[in-house]
Amino acid sequence: MTDTNPSLQFSASPHRFGRPARAADGLLTGVSAGLARRFFLETTLVRLAFVTLALTGVGVIFYVGAFLLMRSTEPVEMADDWPTENSKVLGLALLVWGLVVLLGRTDSSLIVDEYIWPVLLVSAGFGVVSWQLGDGRRGQFSSAMQGDSRYGTLRIIAGGLIVAGGIGSALLTEMSLSTLGGSLFVVLFVVGGLALVFGPWIYVLLTDLADERRKRVRADERADLAAHLHDSVLQTLALIQRTDDPFEAASLARRQERELRSWLYARPESFVHTDVDLVTLFESAVSDVEERHRVPIELVVVGDVPVDDSVVTLAKAAREAMVNASKFSGSSQISVFVEGDEGQVEVWVRDRGAGFDPGLIGKDRRGIRDSIVRRMKRIGGESTITSAPGEGAEVYLILPAQRKAAS
């Protein structure tokens, strides 16, 4: 088990000169084997060093620290062998326990009886918290952090209590000793205990969650970009294709160019909109669509809410609904009703035109899916499209008061 060909491990690891990885074939958690490979040492030597250091207690902390800092050998999405990982963690806790009990029996000069229970408690706490960390690798830690997973939270609390108990009893013991070395040990103990409890937490927060967030932000940015391009450039191109007047085509192209430039280099939409109210926001969307598509739009706005990025995104989705109604319905009048009340905004865009079957929208028609449905989902809102052939269409958008921060 320990004598696997090291070169095989090397070739399997793309980051062998970066953060060392735990070996998949290690005795306990692969820390020793991983370190040995990383620094070209004999695995047994490293293990011996750890065991020796563990006699002083420091080795345990080193080992745990190394476990946390080293990369997991399994990629995040492939780590579905959780029983193995958990049993490794439990094994570690048991080993620490055994060591402590053994040392306590031998009456070593470094570890005395009073430390047995504290160390035991700390290591048990660490085991519990690490179990949580193992969960985090499978993408559940983020939800535990948000309080969605009751068990995850319970485990953190339990681990924290155990460690606190350890620290507390250590403190009680130390008070009576009140020597300089003793207090120093207490400080180390407390710091170590805290690091054990919060280490995994902070570690997962900084790596897994950051990764997740980065991915989500990237996906959102992409969807945002696609929706914007659809609403602006694609539609202008469609308009240009339909117009017979070369001057109008040129003017459309120029206007689009200006708009695209300002969007690319200035991104004015991403600012906070203190100067805009609900009415002005929708008014500008309506007049823009009216001007481009020449269909009168009757806008009614009731109430007002502070305009943040979510509301601006809502207006964009509504604008897309207006554009669709102008282009496809053949209706001579479009009604837009906006109602804002206590942070919640509802929008109805209605036409009395041809109507369509919402179930029969082509996959390449990005207007409804990207610019309306997905946009609304992204800001924590909802969209409903009611239509049937010959009966006009109504697009209903709702942005609840409690919503996600805008993208």
Added chain:
Amino acid sequence: MSWQPRVVIVDDHELVRSGVRTSLGDAVHVVGEAGDIAEAVDVILDTNPDVVLLDVHLPSGTGGSVITQVAAEGNEAKFLALSVSDAAEDVIGVVRAGARGYVTKTINGDELASAIVRVAEGDAVFSPRLAGFVLDAFATSEPTPVDPELDQLTNREREVMRLLARGYAYKEVAAKLDISVKTVETHASAVLRKLQLSNRHQLTTWAAKRKIV
């Protein structure tokens, strides 16, 4: 349409009057036109029409003063406000003065004709915008009204107003709420009555500062 209401058109723009007259076609019988307040009062008292199509803005004042002067003479002509103006102050002003409805000039000929007939028959005419004003003016967050009977909308009335604001016709509102068109008309008339008689001083203050679309 068998019965033709007799109509007077009041607007300071000659072009608008002829445009409205043309688009109404045979649906109504236009018996007179006027371009300012004094002329309007004279024409209305002379011709005694069923319905007066009234522009909100006239050179010497608002359409509201035409309504009050005609009413003072005991004439029972009904008024339908027709305007490009969307200022809440104007709309509420003319409706509070006694207009039976308010439509914007984007309305098409057929709809305008049926609105005139409806007003002639004693009903209220709501455009989406007027419905929006009503919802805004009677917002639930207002302080306790003086006269709850007049100063608040019932839930059903509010529902009707919201559908009207969304661009639904009476018939469609009736279908949507599963009630008869007659009931919708009753609700609309009740709301209009509340708008005209409500003694909440806020209504005027509200209209004065509200810039709504």
